Amino acid sequence: MTLQAQDLVPFGGVDADAAWAEEVRRLARERDAVLLAHNYQLPEIQEVADHTGDSLALSRIAAASDASTIVFCGVHFMAETAKILAPGKTVLIPDARAGCSLADSITGEQLRAWKAEHPGAVVVSYVNTTAEVKAETDICCTSSNAVDVVASIPADREVLFCPDQFLGAHVRRETGRENLHVWAGECHVHAGINGPELAERAAADPDADLFIHPECGCATSALYLAGEGAVPADKVKILSTGDMLKAARSTSARSVLVATEVGMLHQLRKAAPEIDFRAVNDRASCRYMKMITPAALLRALREGRDEVHVDADTAARARASVQRMIEIGQPGGGE
């Protein structure tokens, strides 16, 4: 179980200066390690990494890499997913206390009990889940292909969708499916981005595009507001983090309001420096993601910590549900 973020004290005392970056690169070479950083990481971690991206894109890079060690700068379930897809490699996370409130909102035991209440139902889980939950899942999904995954299931089969209630509501609305049961989980960061805040920001900047991640609590109200004409429908774009970068490169808007974790602004500003990107809620920062500090990364490379383990049976079952996800629609990248 993830510790409460406010109780966690990250490793500190190291400045992210040029000497630090050089030492990180040297140690990575010495360890034959590839450095992967999620889009929500601190800018200095994103800058020193070999690759930045969303959770699924990074796991695929991990599996395809020649390096024998993966250093995954993200939260624990992401490093576990990399280990599931690259079982022969050593996977390190710079601070194993970096959990995820969404992944923690359902355990393997809770999912087994839910399945027992709905025999024959197909379980669809968003990638923000532990390896144990993935092992109990029929098909994983990302925010990009969640609708396609559910649509691929015969209409008369019940579907159990977990753990994100906002993504579940989005899928139910898009598919019109009544036999879709949604687990009441949420991410404390995305749930903190709400409709009234979005409407206020949109009214203040009527020409701005709105990029909304479907795990945001505001996604439902954003579409509702668009339907009411309060926010121009063509301005609202529901996108995974990977698709946000593509949209940033192609939009003609001069300003964009972004409803997701604030770390994403770094990559968006790099992708399209001429656009004014602003957070809908600038308090939407994931403290778990920010546990991966310059000091934690140095510790990982010097001491080989914290190593991520997934037992072989759990990994094999989890891998099957992740592979089914990759086969359906355009999985994009997940969070």
Ligand code: SF4
């Ligand atoms: S932003 Fe939310 S869903 Fe993402 S890692 Fe943090 S707690 Fe988990």
